[in-house]
Structures are given as C-alpha cells and as structure tokens.
Amino acid sequence: MNLNRRSFLGLAGLTAAVAVTGCSTSGGGTAGSKAGAAGGPLKMPTYVPFAGPTPDLPGNAQGLDPGFLKFPASPVKSVKAVPGDGSTITGLTYYDGPIVPQMSGNAFWQEVNKRLGVTFNLDTGNDEGYPTKFNTIVAGGEIKDFMWVAPNQGLTKIAQLAEAKFVDLTPFVSGDAVKEYPNLANFQEMTWQAAVMNGKIWGVPVPYSFFGQVYAGNKKSWDSVDGFTAKTPDELIEKFKQLTDAKAGRWALEPAYVNAVAQFNQIFRGVNTWKLEGGKLTHMFETQEYVSAIEMAIKAFQAGVFYPDPKITDIASKVAQGTVAAQVLSGAGWVGVPNQPGYGTAWEMTTFIPFGHDGGKGVHNLARGSVGFTGISNKNDEKKTKMLLKVLDYLAAPFGSEEWFFLNYGVAGTQHKMEKGAPVKTKEGETQLAFSNQLKFMTQSPEFLYYPGMDETTKAIHTAQQQLLEISQPSPILGHYSETNIDKGQSLTSKVYEYIEDAVTGRRPLTDFKSVVEEWKSGGGDKIRKEFEESIAKAG
Incomplete structure (x- = not known):
C-alpha cells in the first residue's frame, strides 16, 4: 500500500486556475507529439523493470502489480550513492493526515535528510487548501524546487505554467536517458504520460494504480x-x-x-x-x-x-x-x-x-496509472536539476529495495521492529513516519501487492488484475x-x-x-x- 488512498480520492474535487504571465502555449502533447527536445517525435522513457527480489506473482509493463507472499528477506540497494549535494530542497506537496513532528523533533525526518544528502523544507496543502496555496506560490513568482501538480481535474493552465516555470525534463529522461535514474526507469510508459504536454516531459509522475473503478x-x-x-x-x-x-x-x-x-x-x-x-x-x-x-x-x-x-x-x-x-x-x-x-x-x-x-x-x-506529477523549477541549472532528479529517483525506490524499506519503516529499533520476518512500526515510528506520506506525493514506488499472512487473497487479487487487463481499454x-x-x-x-x-x-x-x-x-x-x-x- 502506497499513498494514503482516502486522501487521493478527495483530490477529484480540486479545481483551481493557475495565473501565469509572460508565456504562450496552446494545444496539447502526447507520447507521439512532434515537439520533442530535438524537434523530433518524443521518445517516452525506456521501461527497465527493477532487478530486485523476484516476486512470487510477477507484474508486467501493462500495469499488473507484482505480488509478494512474504516480505523480502534481503532488500537490495537501488541507489548507488547519496543523491544530494548538501543543499536545502524546497517543495510544495499534498498532505492530509495527522500532524507531522517538525524536523527538529523528528528523528526519521533527520535521517531522511542524512541519507539523501539534502535538507527537505516542504510546504503542504490538503483537499481544500492545496489549489489556493499552489496559486499563491505561482503568483508570487517564487516557484519551489519541487511543485506537485494535481491530476487533470485539478489545477488549470498547467501547460502554460510548465512552459514558463518548469524544467523541460525531456533531455534528462526520454528514451535511454532515464537509465541514469534506475528507479524512474522502473515506471511504466502509461505512468509517464501524466507529465507529457506539448510533446515534452515536464515532470516526474507519481505512480498509482492502473485499474479503474x-x-x-x-x-x-x-x-x-x-x-x-x-x-x-x-x-x-x-x-x-x-x-x-x-x-x-x-x-x-x-x-x-x-x-x-x-x-x-x-x-x-x-x-x-x-x-x-x-x-x-x-x-x-x-x-x-x-x-x-x-x-x-x-x-x-x-x-x-x-x-x-x-x-x-x-x-x-x-x-x-x-x-x-x-x-x-x-x-x-x-x-x-x-x-x-x-x-x-x-x-x-x-x-x-x-x-x-x-x-x-x-x-x-483503465485509470491513468498516476496521480499527477512533480515539476522542477527552472531556476535550477542543469547540475542542480540532475541532483534533484536523483533525489526523486531515491523516493521512487520500489518495494524490495533498501530505500523503500527505509522510507516506509525507518530505522530498526527506532521507527520499527521485526516480528516474524516482517517490519512492524513502533509507536514513535507511527508518528514520525507520517513525514514519508508527504514525500510520496512528490513520487513513490510503483504499486505492488503484499498482504502479510493472506496468500490466497494476494493470489486472488493478482488473478483478478490479470482478468481485468485482458479486457482493458485505456482512455x-x-x-x-x-x-x-x-x-x-x-x-x-x-x-x-x-x-x-x-x-x-x-x-x-x-x-x-x-x-x-x-x-x-x-x-x-x-x-x-x-x-x-x-x-x-x-x-x-
């Protein structure tokens, strides 16, 4: 289970207009648009599945979730080095949950900063407040390093905003370029389409279920x-x-x-x-x-x-x-x-x-396979943009990786303890790990199936997903x-x-x-x- 599912269901009500000046754009972009980074057809990011613990029930590029009957005994490292450069990263993200202890009193937040090599300074909004907060930041001209953009039924004039304020990520992640960020390369093509406009890739998507109602x-x-x-x-x-x-x-x-x-x-x-x-x-x-x-x-x-x-x-x-x-x-x-x-x-x-x-x-x-995308402010130069992409690559670590384990359960003995081969959050962890839910709305692991002690349930849902995919049709x-x-x-x-x-x-x-x-x-x-x-x- 990834994002707070109750929270996301409320996002369908988001409606806001983004005020952007000094730019002009029209129409729309697709995976096949003729306005790629070099003026040719856009190449969608190459899909490279995560080479981690083998799932008991395999997933696929079409959206079938991998299923695990047991928690991976030996999570593997998916990020080779600390991604950050020691700087502070600002961001606007969505959050609608319990109060998160501030960084000064949150050992997990501090450990996140250490492991990622940055200091996160995040602003958040909920269902009712997010559009207003987003618009206020845009109107003020101080775009944050990371800006989470809600799905299509939410914020308006996003194409204009992207052209004016976001980095065009096409040269960084299209085609085989995405292999520099292995966890982002683990996103299926349909997921990336959330960030495509005017033939360019304007952000990193937030993976979500491919399945519709x-x-x-x-x-x-x-x-x-x-x-x-x-x-x-x-x-x-x-x-x-x-x-x-x-x-x-x-x-x-x-x-x-x-x-x-x-x-x-x-x-x-x-x-x-x-x-x-x-x-x-x-x-x-x-x-x-x-x-x-x-x-x-x-x-x-x-x-x-x-x-x-x-x-x-x-x-x-x-x-x-x-x-x-x-x-x-x-x-x-x-x-x-x-x-x-x-x-x-x-x-x-x-x-x-x-x-x-x-x-x-x-x-x-089928649904979209994503819940919006995170744009990167174009006030950042190429070097900083690559660093920010590496940070998002860490946040996208899949189930079965050391990084996913840390982002979801923190440090052993502090935020979790192991019971019968699976992690269980401590009381301290339940409180401090709420910070992880703020990070997940910038990007996260693709979906997966894992229900401890419920093997038959896992198999039944995986089978149902296969049956639905056999008769599926995307929009x-x-x-x-x-x-x-x-x-x-x-x-x-x-x-x-x-x-x-x-x-x-x-x-x-x-x-x-x-x-x-x-x-x-x-x-x-x-x-x-x-x-x-x-x-x-x-x-x-």
Missing part, C-alpha cells in the same frame, strides 16, 4: 448466488434481487447510481470516456452503450436492490457485515481492502469481472491536453451526473437525456472534443 463484493454474499458474475444483464439483476431482503436489512448494491452506470457501461462494452475513430472523438454520453447502462441501472433501482439511504457514509462497514453485497471502489481502493481491520477473519472480498451483455466479453476501463486521450476540459470539464460532467441520479431514481424520464447531452456539448463539451482532437492530430 471496480465492483468489490462480500464473497460470502456472492457465493450464495453462485458468484459475482452472470451471462446477461437480466441474470445479474436477478442475482441482485436474490441478495436483497429489505425486511432482513440486506441489499445488493451501494446507492452510488452514477458509479453503477459506469460499471454497467462496461458490460455493454462502453467507451473509456471517449472513443477515437479516424481522428474523431465520441464521448460516452453520446453512445447507445451508455444509454443501455442507464436503462440497466433504472431496472435495478426499480427492483429495490440499492441500499435505501444515498447519504450513507459507512458503506465499507456495511459491505464487510454483508448488509450490502457490493460497492464500487477505485482501483487503488480495491487493492487496499485487505488492509482493513477484520479482513480475512470477519469477511473476504470478491471482484466483479465485467462480462459482455451479448455473451461475449465485457471491458474494463484515448491519455497524454493529451485540453484546457477547457481542465477548466470546465468537471462541472459539465457533474451536471450530467446529477441528471443520471434523477433518471435512475425515477425523478426524471430517460427521454430527457438527449437534451442534457446537448447542453453538455454546447456548454463546453464540443470545445473539449475539438481541443483533444487537435492534440491527437499533432501527435500524428
């Missing part, structure tokens, strides 16, 4: 109806009905209607937000598959299979208890479920693998940029989702959907489409 269910509940699968939509709804008994206080699904539509859309092989054909984009709202998914959700609601209170805040505990049979989780939240208290003893999880509505296969819509706009999408996309989509909640619950007719989509198009959807198409065309 999934239905995670209570295994005992679904075993009673022969598993969380079906051959047709009607058969699945029939299973929903069998699992629902309002008088007994049991329901099949959480009352997240928009998320349910997204899951049903995969049964109808719906697109991953956009469909690209012949250079032209079609949004999922404009497809019959999405309409069919809404219709399926309406049938489910009419059958009474959703938990009755849409304002429920403890759905995870309801699923654990079997009161609700399934909930939709992000890909990262899904693989984090076995870390919940009581898992493996009180209950176990099963995962829904979308089937095809017509007897064929369904699809799984065709990954690595592309639309300013209108960042500026207005979230609000436009929210209006459509408000309608979907009304349609599913019977407050508005499905016949209104066409006019709702027309409003989305005229309100900015068509402009978003145009900007993405222009970016795709530039990529060739």
Whole structure:
C-alpha cells in the first residue's frame, strides 16, 4: 500500500486556475507529439523493470502489480550513492493526515535528510487548501524546487505554467536517458504520460494504480448466488434481487447510481470516456452503450436492490457485515481492502469481472496509472536539476529495495521492529513516519501487492488484475491536453451526473437525456472534443 488512498480520492474535487504571465502555449502533447527536445517525435522513457527480489506473482509493463507472499528477506540497494549535494530542497506537496513532528523533533525526518544528502523544507496543502496555496506560490513568482501538480481535474493552465516555470525534463529522461535514474526507469510508459504536454516531459509522475473503478463484493454474499458474475444483464439483476431482503436489512448494491452506470457501461462494452475513430472523438454520453447502462441501472433501482439511504457514509462497514453485497471502489481502493481491520477473519472480498451483455466479453476501463506529477523549477541549472532528479529517483525506490524499506519503516529499533520476518512500526515510528506520506506525493514506488499472512487473497487479487487487463481499454486521450476540459470539464460532467441520479431514481424520464447531452456539448463539451482532437492530430 502506497499513498494514503482516502486522501487521493478527495483530490477529484480540486479545481483551481493557475495565473501565469509572460508565456504562450496552446494545444496539447502526447507520447507521439512532434515537439520533442530535438524537434523530433518524443521518445517516452525506456521501461527497465527493477532487478530486485523476484516476486512470487510477477507484474508486467501493462500495469499488473507484482505480488509478494512474504516480505523480502534481503532488500537490495537501488541507489548507488547519496543523491544530494548538501543543499536545502524546497517543495510544495499534498498532505492530509495527522500532524507531522517538525524536523527538529523528528528523528526519521533527520535521517531522511542524512541519507539523501539534502535538507527537505516542504510546504503542504490538503483537499481544500492545496489549489489556493499552489496559486499563491505561482503568483508570487517564487516557484519551489519541487511543485506537485494535481491530476487533470485539478489545477488549470498547467501547460502554460510548465512552459514558463518548469524544467523541460525531456533531455534528462526520454528514451535511454532515464537509465541514469534506475528507479524512474522502473515506471511504466502509461505512468509517464501524466507529465507529457506539448510533446515534452515536464515532470516526474507519481505512480498509482492502473485499474479503474471496480465492483468489490462480500464473497460470502456472492457465493450464495453462485458468484459475482452472470451471462446477461437480466441474470445479474436477478442475482441482485436474490441478495436483497429489505425486511432482513440486506441489499445488493451501494446507492452510488452514477458509479453503477459506469460499471454497467462496461458490460455493454462502453467507451473509456471517449472513443477515437479516424481522428474523431465520441464521448460516452453520446453512445447507445451508455444509454443501455442507464436503462440497466433504472431496472435495478426499480427492483429495490440499492441500499435505501444515498447519504450513507459507512458503506465499507456495511459491505464487510454483508448488509450490502457490493460497492464500487477505485482501483487503488480495491487493492487496499485487505488492509482493513477484520479482513480475512470477519469477511473476504470478491471482484466483479465485467462480462459482455451479448455473451461475449465485457471491458474494463483503465485509470491513468498516476496521480499527477512533480515539476522542477527552472531556476535550477542543469547540475542542480540532475541532483534533484536523483533525489526523486531515491523516493521512487520500489518495494524490495533498501530505500523503500527505509522510507516506509525507518530505522530498526527506532521507527520499527521485526516480528516474524516482517517490519512492524513502533509507536514513535507511527508518528514520525507520517513525514514519508508527504514525500510520496512528490513520487513513490510503483504499486505492488503484499498482504502479510493472506496468500490466497494476494493470489486472488493478482488473478483478478490479470482478468481485468485482458479486457482493458485505456482512455484515448491519455497524454493529451485540453484546457477547457481542465477548466470546465468537471462541472459539465457533474451536471450530467446529477441528471443520471434523477433518471435512475425515477425523478426524471430517460427521454430527457438527449437534451442534457446537448447542453453538455454546447456548454463546453464540443470545445473539449475539438481541443483533444487537435492534440491527437499533432501527435500524428
């Protein structure tokens, strides 16, 4: 488990405009853009897997997480030398957790500085405060050495900011150049696309789950109806009905209607937000598959299979208890479920693998594989930039390395102790190691699967990931940029989702959907489409 998953889920609400003067840029960049460092096509960083402890369950370049049944007995060194030059590094990063003891009273923070050869001076912001803090720093002109940039639904005018204030990292990390930073070379290509704009690489990405939303269910509940699968939509709804008994206080699904539509859309092989054909984009709202998914959700609601209170805040505990049979989780939240208290003893999880509505296969819509990127201020010269990249390379140390072990568990006898071959944080470690979560939002290890004492769970999730990847489809706009999408996309989509909640619950007719989509198009959807198409065309 890497980043604080609860915190990241809140980032979807970040919206801010970045004020940048003295620069001009337009369009977007992709892995294939024609504006690389030397004017030619951009070469994405070469992928070189970490040559550390062999996982019991191998991962791959497509996003399959490596699985470990035991904690690596002999972590290997992934960084050859102390990366820093003794200077102070400033940074703006995200953090929404318990108070971190200050450096003067935090032995772990002090040891981080020592091992990395720098002094970290970090400023942080949370869900509500990050955009304001980010904008204030940018407007003041004092860009910090490291600036964490939230995903596309967050801060706006990032392309302009990058051109004006960040180092173009293309010559440092594109192609085989990234091999100078072995842990960064361990990032899959899809992860790097988060930092690509205008055909250049503007930062180091923060790896995150490749998997999109999934239905995670209570295994005992679904075993009673022969598993969380079906051959047709009607058969699945029939299973929903069998699992629902309002008088007994049991329901099949959480009352997240928009998320349910997204899951049903995969049964109808719906697109991953956009469909690209012949250079032209079609949004999922404009497809019959999405309409069919809404219709399926309406049938489910009419059958009474959703938990009755849409304002429920403890759905995870309801699923654990079997009161609700399934909930939709992000890909990262899904693989984090076995870390919940009581898992493996009180209950176990099963995962829904979308089937095809017509007897064929369904699809799984992948996520980004990252949570934003960290830009490096262009006030730093080439020598300092290389040093800063080496620092990020250390922070990206993968599971199974000495550096990852240190960053997550600190020093033996102080921040952790070993029990049955695995590290356990001390009381002091629990407090001091919170600093590590601030560092992880600058960059971190790629995802992995490790659940102590839960071999079968590890194997089951790894198998489910393989099954999802077999039917997966990435978004065709990954690595592309639309300013209108960042500026207005979230609000436009929210209006459509408000309608979907009304349609599913019977407050508005499905016949209104066409006019709702027309409003989305005229309100900015068509402009978003145009900007993405222009970016795709530039990529060739």
